[in-house]
Amino acid sequence: MSSLLLAAAAAAAAALDTPICADRPAKANAVCTVPAGHFQLEVGAIDWAQIKEGGETVEATALGSSLLKVGVDDRSDVELNITPYVRITGDAGKASGFGDILVRYKYRLSDDDAPVQLALLPFVKFPTAKHDIGDGKLEGGLAIPVSFSLGGAVSATLGPEVDLLADVDGHGRHAALVNVLNISAAVTPRLTIGGELWSSFNFDPAETVSQASADAAIAYVIGNDVQLDAGANFGLTRETPDLEFYGGISARF
Template sequence: MPDLSRLAAPILGLAAFLVAECSADAADAPAGTSAPDKSGYTLFNPTPDALMRAFEPERPAKASNPFTVDAGHFQIETDLFNYTHTNSLDAGNQFYETADPTLKLGVTNWMDVEVNFNAYQNSLTHSNLTGALLANGHGFGDTIFKVKVNAFGNDGGAVALGFIPYIKVPSAAPGLGNGVVEGGLIAPLQINLPQDFSLVLQTEFDALKDANDSRRHANFVNLASLTHPLSFISKDLSVTVEFYSAVGTDSATPAVYTFDAGLAYLITPNLQLDVGANFGLTKASPDVNVYTGVSARF
């Protein structure tokens, strides 16, 4: 297993350097640029449209972001189609999903609640030696509940931090899920860099079921995600590239490392289309995952 401390140290060091640099830039910024006071807006007293923050879907790629949905507003983000191919020495798996909507509702100016429904899925596993079907599952997947809390940077500034506790409820059809409750905590840090670059450094802790028994193990996710608009094509088109790692303490659950890339196009200020692909960097990682999706805010 890779040494997690060696992975975390450069990420944390980079984050500290960038936060310091961005804080210095903010200190030199002209006065009078403070964000309006939106603390009084709630689910039952919605934020006026004129005061809503810029539309910030978490799609594409895997990174979350620290920004909550404005109080009293609703957001949906979903795959339209998602395909993953995974190949090991003994078996190959093909996984299809037609939709996995995440519904988000702004409760206060600093918190939203979210639920992710994994809609129709189909998983097929074949033997690489004989071609025989080893496993087949189809139907609806698990359901994930989240609460996102923004610590700072929701309405401006060079740096923003969020915390996202989540719990997965087993609702999957046979052959698709492991049938147990799992959960964890996600912490995305977003840093706005010069030249319109945006960097997300994210760490995550999960409590997951072991592969071969009913015990639980710790899983650690770290990723770095960089986004930039492709202004030479369109100011509304942006590209994201990302490095992702998931390393657990269960010896029967191999680590996953991927390189991810995605394009997002903002059709209107509240509607975005995206397409992306994730590529496995190790034999234990999925070979390729391709998807397309849509995000909308109301």
């Protein structure tokens, strides 16, 4: 084996000596990427949400929502998100089927030892869901996750994001602004808890929709390559789902 291959193999082995770093749980995106030449699968086993508005109750359940990541180099990965089954029920009826597909690319701008970690995360949503589940439109956006230490085992992550969404009437596009503040703490080397505040302002020409939630999550790492997680989100505005509960698993290969 050449010295170049030996160096690459050593770097990959060193990367896998560190615990898995996933975007799950919670809504904030992590800055970290998958080590070059490796795969990571982050699966939402179940995600259930309920919203009550105008006397109507709507429930949404997603099963098996999966984010597959492939490490490109020491700073970037490509990611594919699919949701094989979505079920929406309400007073007006019910719908179920395959969800939309999301393609993402994450590029970390900061060095490994930088006190502030920064990444760019552009994404595109392909409208593969039926019209009674999705909006049938190509959409996308750019997230810029930023994380830094607050001292000790506590860290903060900010998640500013701008989206380009289809208008409700289907005749144009508009911007939406999303942000999240996540505070997490490593209770033990394997157990992490976190809380966050999330907000979204959707500037559709028909009506500006403001959403916000207070969220809590917990994650537990098994070995270095498997993480179990669970969380709950609580809506703070009329347009936000009142309750959301989820659980999942992530694995690195």
